[in-house]
Amino acid sequence: xxxxxxxSKSNTRRIAISGLLAGGAAIAGAGxxxxxxxxxxxxxxxxxxxSAVTFDAPADLxxxxxxxxxxxxxxxxDAPAEQQYVEAAPTSKGQQILEAxxxxxxxxxxWGATGPDSFDCSGLTxxxxxxxxxxxxxxxxxxxxxxxxxxxxxxxxxDIVSFYxxxxxxxxxxxxxxxxxxxxxxxxxxxxxxxxxxxxNAVRYY
Numbered sequence: 001x002x003x004x005x006x007x008s009k010s011n012t013r014r015i016a017i018s019g020l021l022a023g024g025a026a027i028a029g030a031g032x033x034x035x036x037x038x039x040x041x042x043x044x045x046x047x048x049x050x051s052a053v054t055f056d057a058p059a060d061l062x063x064x065x066x067x068x069x070x071x072x073x074x075x076x077x078d079a080p081a082e083q084q085y086v087e088a089a090p091t092s093k094g095q096q097i098l099e100a101x102x103x104x105x106x107x108x109x110x111w112g113a114t115g116p117d118s119f120d121c122s123g124l125t126x127x128x129x130x131x132x133x134x135x136x137x138x139x140x141x142x143x144x145x146x147x148x149x150x151x152x153x154x155x156x157x158x159d160i161v162s163f164y165x166x167x168x169x170x171x172x173x174x175x176x177x178x179x180x181x182x183x184x185x186x187x188x189x190x191x192x193x194x195x196x197x198x199x200x201n202a203v204r205y206y
Contacts, residue, residue, distance in 0.1 A: 093132050093206035094158025100131035101172050101180050107189045109182045114138075119182040119189060121170050125160050128172060129205060136160075136205050140170040147203035155194075159204050163197040173202065 091099075104127075107118055114123035122140040129136045137143050143160055144167035150159050159173040171181030174191060182189045 092158070093134065094156050094204075096132040097128050097134070097158035097206070098172060098174055098180065101125075101128035101189075102174075104128075104189050105180070105191075107182075109185055109187055109189070111185065121182045124180075124182040124189060125170050125172055132158075132206070134205050141167045143167075143170055144201055144203060147205040150202040150204050152199055152202060155202055156204070158206065159202050161194065161202045162200040164200060165198075167200050169197065 101124060104115070104119065104124065107115075109120060110118040111120050112123070113119050115127035119127065122138060122143055125140075125143060126136055126138055137146055140162060144162035147160070150156075155161070155173045157173055157175045161171050161173050161179055163169040163171070169181070171179035171192070173194070174180045177194045178191045179194050180189070180191055183192065
């Protein structure tokens with residue numbers, strides 16, 4: 001989540017609402033002449049809607065009858081005079097690894113290549129991990145032998161999945177039953193179903 005403005009420290013209140021439309025309608029219906037900045041945050045965020053907005057509302061706002069359990073108003077005493085920031089959840093290492101690999105979708109497969117413009121299968125995994133500050137072995141066999149073993153049913157985005165007997169191919173688990181990998185000569189880096197190749201094992205280095 002990004003930063004949201006709260007122009008005044010002295011008369012700004014935070015309004016926590018469980019539904020943006022219902023809460024907004026309730027607040028809009030409570031109008032009086034004086035107005036002051038308010039910040040509204042969703043108690044139960046709705047997908048596709050912002051989790052916080054800033055708007056003008058009456059300085060002496062009263063919660064309308066029947067909305068007491070939806071709209072909660074409290075003084076903001078710790079907000080900076082000009083801005084208030086809401087910290088975003090930190091990105092996991094696995095997600096960092098996957099996001100790095102995703103920037104290489106469409107790159108050509110070249111046997112023995114480790115990037116940044118072309119890759120073989122283990123070259124892609126080792127490059128993506130390095131972008132997250134993690135050094136792993138170079139070959140698919142060595143990669144599949146290190147880290148922490150992960151059951152197929154416990155895969156998380158960013159895990160390395162190896163295929164075929166002897167772990168001759170590896171890719172990065174992308175979630176939703178998909179892997180992201182550098183497949184073979186003539187096929188650019190891209191996604192494939194996890195079950196499109198014989199599963200060997202999976203490991204996690206973070």
